[in-house]
Amino acid sequence: MYVGFSASTGIPEGDHYILGWSFNRSGPANLDISKLPDFRKRGAVKRLHKGLNILIIVLFIALLVVLCSTTGAVYFVRRKKFAEIYEDWEKEYSPQRFSYKKLYQATRGFKDEELIGRGGFGDVYKGILPPTNLEVAIKRVIHNADQRMKEFVAEIVSMGRLRHRNLVQLHGYCRRKGELLLVYDYMPNKSLDKFLYGNERSNLDWFQRFKIIKGIASGLLYLHEEWEQVVIHMDIKPANVLLDADLNGKLGDFGLARLYDHGSNPETTVPAGTPSYMAPELHRNGKGTTSSDVFAFGISILEVACGRRRTALHGLPEQENLIDWVIDCWERGAILDVSDPNLGGLYTGEQVELVLKLGLFCSHTDPAARPSMRQVMQYLDGDVRLPDIPPDSTVRAVFTASNEDSNAEGSSSGTISTGSILRVGGR
Template identity: 65%
Template sequence: MKTNSSTMASMEPTYILMELQKSTPMVCFSLPTFQKSLGHAFYRSPLSFSTSSSGSISRLSFSTSFVFAIVPESPNLGGHGLAFTISPSMNFSQAVPSQYLGLFNSSKCLSANHVLAVELDTISSPEFKDIDDNHVGVDVNSLKSVESAPTTYFSSEEMKNISLELISGNPMQLWIDYDEAQQTLNVTVAPVRIPKPNRPLLSKPLDLSRIALEYMYVGFSSSTGTLASDHYILGWSFNKSGLAQNLEISKLPSLPQRKRSQKSFEMIMILPVAAAVILVIVIGAAYIIRRKRYEEVCDEWESEYGPQRFSYKNLYKATKGFKERQLLGAGGFGKVYRGTLATSNEQVAVKKVSHDSKQGMKEFVAEIACMGRLRHRNLVQLLGYCRRRGELLLVYDYMPNGSLDKFLFSNEKPNLNWLQRFRILRGVASALLYLHEEWEQVVLHRDVKASNVLLDADLNGRLGDFGLARLYDHGSEPQTTRVVGTVGYLAPELARTGKATTSSDVFAFGTFLLEVACGRRPIELHRVPEEEILVDWVLECWKRGGIHDASDPKLEGNYLAEEMELVLKLGLLCSQSMPAMRPNMRQVMQYLDGNATLLDMQLDSVSIDAFTESNEAFDLVMSFPSSFGNCSVYSLSSNRSNLSKGR
């Protein structure tokens, strides 16, 4: 074949099976089949890659395609790969096998090499920052690819990329096209029976004139490492004057049958024994893992709470293994998952809470069981619990509409009208009255706020999150404990006494009333200073004779003026800084039900100084090591302060 300056080289398709014999440059491809060996096969004559072209004839553009197969000695364990190579020489005497693919060594990866290679790499080499162990890469003067991609091809039928496994042993076809005018190298790969995809795997801008010398050799290089593979080139077409001629797949030789070695017979004898041993180990491990997965903590004293204890196995299956897609929310005290109990097909919310102390656990579980007996239509029902290792799991009724704050403060939920809001306020007030006066013990909630009010399917409000709740007997005094709660809802006396009371719950409910009526959070620091504190702002609107100006703009005035005024003034009354000036929850219900009239409060009896004192308590409260958090719904804290109940 002539390759002078006036003739472009064009190779007829080669349909011989090319097998490698140890580094000998020849047209027949010699491929390594032993450990740590290399091999090369190049077209016998150099081709013109002149960078000083005459006329309009291109000297750098080329097109090639070849069918290859990589057959590992051990299934799924290949020993490096092969590369199509354009090189100024066929002398690779200083090259080493393994990750260098028979092209370079550790000191030969230089810009003076003038080597372009398209690698089919089956080992991930950190030295070259390979992306994975099954990729195609474009290499310039070294094996650190300038462009690479996992081995895939684009299917026009399925309109997506489909993965290929280089070491599958199946024949595949690779197309490489370089356009000198566009200075672009395109690389495409596909299974051998698939036509050339219309989208290349790689498209790399490349100036070949900076790499190629006047005459270059084209061919293949290959190597193995600790593991061996057979590399085959079943057909090859190359053209420097246009597109490479298509290979006729039917004319390609078949891959040879692999000879069964003595090692294979030994493996045949060893494998059944090894498989039996592994099977026993796997079964044993599976049994142990299964036991560990469902392992619970259960002390003798818990037997009295049996009906309220759930098995971890049932909760695990109900939540589909606590998968992320079952996640309802997360907060300072843990994550909440949606689940369906297999025994009853009932939907539940399962709260996972971490606990790192056994101190007070018996008392804490007793308190959980006690709260599990609470029954009110406006409370989220606590159905039971489970203990496992460092986790406490709490099971609640599932509330399909989530928390109220999402409706008030975000665009995730539709706007609530005034009728719905007023009904929610009455429902939460009714629940607090039940907790304070109507149950067998006094229950202090200690964290009343919009994010702890959940909405059922009919948008009825239900008070949840009893993670900070405390119980004490009627007629007795609540004991001093650590200050907990959320800034903006904390009564000022808590900072002085550390003693939560029903009156401090009323203070938080007053802030909640304003929150729902105004559609604003208690503290919004992004506003102008006079509007940052919600209570102060509502009071200021009342002072200037426009208390309705504080109503939520999203209501667009669609509310009963008397009810709005009642809610706003009642919110201010409940938020008084002096506990004795606040109503109790029974009086609050009478006002909301219209069974009592809220006497006109005088502005001088509700001084701004009083509310300022309340706001100044924020910094003081924050200095306490409290269980503070703007946590998600269904919370129940199990930290040391809760377990010991501060007693």
């Protein structure tokens, strides 16, 4: 037996239904047509289902297009957000380079709650680097990408090789358009100036101050003489001395630092640093040297011993200038009168007197008359006796000239920067 459909309608698509089927081996096959389903309703239902299927497919495709577009937009926005500048010459520095995304996550998006400081070179944020949960300080430095960027990064990486207990460790960097991020060790007690001039000033006793002074001197000696190259810090001041959990002093902020080979001369020709701590010769020729670092160190330790800035905005007229005041008291045989009153007289007189006289010695107006940092360490350790410098009119003229030259160029709050770092020579 054969069964088939005929009477084609000529339409490419069509529906054919078998509504009933009856078989009988003998006699007619009874088939009650009234009990058969209405094929017209079934066809309508099928057409409805078919329309719904098409609608669902169209909606799914539209939704897929929207999702793809949204995902693509988010991807490009995030890619732009975390975009970095990476050039071929930076490949050799890859181990010292952090991704911006990692630093962004470490600071929770550089939230204001993580902001721990502001400086002349940019803001500083606290961050926690995964997976070690290392606490770091991330400085965002604004820069202009120019032909010196390669030298800039090279020196930053070189600074990362510095290893000394009294230097803040530089872990690496990240570079973006118009921005450089430097990653340092985090110092929980912030900077020394907060203890000298801020609300925490009464919490630092003389023993701690003297330890910090020796720590700064040790770190500076390492930079000047004990590393493979000479490093001129260029901005020694209490604000750039950071304190760890045990109040150990560590030199930080190498944003102005200069490198050059031992035996050669630094080619820095633009004044750099904070005016109140700048040596007189820097105002004249802008040439930073180890001796100009010694000058800034001298001013800094005077401030540590006296608990005040070089220039006082309030107080007695005779105490307005720190150097003049120290010399006045020295001439009267009462040099300890300048010691920080917050010490409450709890100090070793010989140590305070040593620090005050050494501060004047280091801040001598003549660079050739200043001691080296190795000599400074010998004086502080008591291995060598500090030369006797009588507080006569000649000495007063020398130190007063030094003070006037420095104050003539700017206030104590300003900072002059070069905007770049220059590497001279190399090893």
